[in-house]
Each structure stands twice: as C-alpha cells, then as structure tokens.
Amino acid sequence: MSVHPAAPPQPPPVQEPPSGSRSRPYSCSTCAFADACCSEGYDDGAVAQMQAMLVDDVSHYEEGQHIFREGDPFDAIAAVRAGTVKTYILDREGREQVLGFFLPGEVVGLNAIHPQIYPCNAVALDTVVLCRFSFQRMSSLASTMPGLQSRLFRLLSEDIGKAALLSGDFSADERMAAFIVSLSRRYARRGFSGTRFHLPMARTDIANYLRLAPETVSRVLRRLRTDGVLDIDRRELRILDLPRLEQMAEAILRDHAH
Numbered sequence: 173m174s175v176h177p178a179a180p181p182q183p184p185p186v187q188e189p190p191s192g193s194r195s196r197p198y199s200c201s202t203c204a205f206a207d208a209c210c211s212e213g214y215d216d217g218a219v220a221q222m223q224a225m226l227v228d229d230v231s232h233y234e235e236g237q238h239i240f241r242e243g244d245p246f247d248a249i250a251a252v253r254a255g256t257v258k259t260y261i262l263d264r265e266g267r268e269q270v271l272g273f274f275l276p277g278e279v280v281g282l283n284a285i286h287p288q289i290y291p292c293n294a295v296a297l298d299t300v301v302l303c304r305f306s307f308q309r310m311s312s313l314a315s316t317m318p319g320l321q322s323r324l325f326r327l328l329s330e331d332i333g334k335a336a337l338l339s340g341d342f343s344a345d346e347r348m349a350a351f352i353v354s355l356s357r358r359y360a361r362r363g364f365s366g367t368r369f370h371l372p373m374a375r376t377d378i379a380n381y382l383r384l385a386p387e388t389v390s391r392v393l394r395r396l397r398t399d400g401v402l403d404i405d406r407r408e409l410r411i412l413d414l415p416r417l418e419q420m421a422e423a424i425l426r427d428h429a430h
Contacts, residue, residue, distance in 0.1 A: 226305050226306060226309055226310055226313065227303050227304065227305060228248055228304045228305065228306050229303075229304050230253075230301065230302070230303055230304075231250075231301070231302045231304060232299070232300070232301055232302075233255075233296035233299070233300040233301075233302070234296060234299060234300075235296055235297060235298050235299065236295065236296065237295065237296050237300075238293060238294065238295050238296075239257060239280065239294040239295065239296065239300070239302065240281070240290045240293070240294050241290065241293050242261060242262075242290060242291060242292055242293050243289055243290065244289065244290045245288065245289055245290075246281065246284035246285065246287070246288045246289055246290060246307075247307075248281070248304040248305055248306055248307060249279050249280070249281045249282060249284075249285075249304075249305050249307050249310075250279065250280045250281050250294075250302040250303065250304050250305070251277075251278070251279050251280075251302065251303045251305060252274050252275060252276050252277065252278050252279070252280060252300065252301075252302060253276060253301040253302060253303055254276055254299065254300065254301040255276070255296060255297070255298045255299050255300030255301060255372070256273055256274065256275055256296075256297040256298055256300070256372040256373065257273070257274040257280050257294050257295065257296060257297065257300055257302075258270060258272070258273055258274075258294070258295050258297050258373060258377060259271040259272050259273075259274070259280065259292045259293065259294050259295075260292060260293050260295070261291075261292045261293065262293075268380065269380065270377050270380040270381040271292055271381075272381070273297070273372075273373055273377075273381070274294075275355075275358050275359065275362070276362055276364075277358075277361070277362040278358070280294050280302075281294070285307065297372045297373055297377075298372050340423075340424065342423060342424055344382075344384050344388050344389075344391075344392050345392055345395075345420055346420060346421060346423055346424055347382045347383075347384060347424070348382065348384075348389065348392045348393070348396070349396075349417050349418075349420035349421035349424075350421035350424035350425050351378065351381070351382060352402070352409070352411065352417060352421075353414075353417055353418055353421045353425060354421075354425070355369065355371075356369075356411060356414070356417075366411075366414075367410065367411040367414060368408075368409070368410045368411070369409060370407055370408055370409070371407040371408075371409055372407070375389050375390060375393075396417075400412055400413060401413045401416055401417055401420075402417070
C-alpha cells in the first residue's frame with residue numbers, strides 16, 4: 173500500500189535502499205502490510221485498490237501531539253509510515269509509565285481490539301505520518317486474503333512479545349543491550365541501517381521503558397562506549413560490535429525474537 177507522506181520525519185534514521193523494492197514505490201518499504209501484498213502477488217494497481225478500500229485517512233502529527241488517549245473509543249489501527257510513536261499510561265499519582273515505541277512499518281493500537289477502547293496514550297516523538305486502517309473492513313478482507321490474515325496474526329503476536337520483553341529479572345546491561353538490538357533489527361527489517369540510527373526518544377523515556385534510573389542508562393551507555401561496543405553522540409547511535417551486543421541481550425531476546 174503506497175502512500176507518500178508530505179514531509180519526511182525529522183530527523184530520519186540512516187537509510188539504506190531496501191532490497192528488492194525497485195519495482196514498487198519506496199513508501200511500500202515502510203508499510204506494515206507490504207508483506208501481505210507481496211505474498212498475494214499484487215501489482216501496483218491492485219495495491220492502490222486495496223489501499224483505497226482499507227485506508228480511512230493519512231494523518232500527520234508534530235512532536236508532542238497525541239494520536240489517541242486512554243479511554244478513547246477504538247475505531248482503527250494506525251500504521252506508522254514515518255517518525256516514531258510512544259505509548260504510555262499514567263498511574264494513580266499521575267506518573268508516566270512508558271509501554272513502548274513504534275517505528276516506521278509498525279502498527280499502533282492492536283491492544284485496543286478486544287476492549288474496543290484504547291488502553292493507553294500514544295504521542296508523536298517527532299514528525300509522524302500514520303495510515304489509519306478500518307479494522308472492520310480489514311478483518312472482512314483477511315478472510316479471503318491468506319497473506320493479510322497471516323500478517324494480522326503476526327502483528328498481534330509481535331505486540332504480545334514486546335509487552336513481555338522486559339518482564340523478567342534482568343540486569344541493566346542486559347536490558348539496554350536487548351533494547352538496542354531490538355531497535356537494530358526492527359530498523360533493518362524495514363530497509364534502514366541496523367547499525368547506525370537516530371534515537372528519537374529521550375534517555376529518560378528509555379530509562380522509564382527499561383524500568384531503570386536515568387543515571388543507570390547513562391552509565392551503561394558510557395560503559396558500552398568505553399568497551400568499544402557502540403558509539404553514541406547525543407541521540408546518534410552507531411553499533412560497533414553487534415555480535416557482542418547480541419550476546420549480552422541473548423537472555424532476553426532468545427524467546428522474543430524481533
């Protein structure tokens with residue numbers, strides 16, 4: 173499904189040309205349902221038809237704008253086409269708890285399907301472009317499209333996996349390594365660089381998500397830099413020793429491959 177955002181996210185991850193994408197518009201590489209189209213063997217005309225049928229609208233959000241809030245009625249799932257989305261909840265004391273980060277090619281709102289309301293808040297961390305898909309029409313179409321049905325099941329499985337990713341008793345080093353390796357794999361899957369990318373989230377958000385103190389996150393990143401595992405300049409991160417980082421993350425990621 174090809175939708176060309178009016179403006180790229182600021183700043184974007186370092187881009188590498190996606191493999192095998194020459195015959196389709198580039199934006200298909202960041203479509204959450206591109207695999208389904210490819211598995212069905214759709215040409216560009218068929219992709220455009222399906223897009224017109226399923227996409228309710230294409231929305232742009234600036235940094236800090238909310239996409240939905242906890243308690244809003246569920247009406248669609250949103251596929252991130254550009255930028256990064258953070259989901260979070262507020263506890264009874266009004267303290268924020270970060271639940272996750274969604275990159276281009278990923279879907280926000282899957283956890284609202286059953287309760288029919290959004291159980292959390294979603295906010296843009298930078299310039300975000302979203303495609304809103306009618307879940308009702310998508311469910312109907314999935315019954316006749318095995319590729320789309322399979323993709324929906326896989327997205328639901330990935331969403332559950334992300335929720336369980338950091339639920340164990342892991343060290344700060346293991347949590348940070350798993351977080352970076354997960355980002356690396358998710359960027360690489362969409363044709364971006366998996367070893368050099370921009371971190372759109374603040375370190376306080378990373379610490380919150382990993383259930384660590386902000387000073388612990390800074391200390392671990394400094395140690396990884398000193399050990400030659402990665403290089404980081406503000407929010408620009410470059411992985412220098414991916415095998416070592418993956419080894420550190422193995423205990424967390426072995427059952428939750430991203």
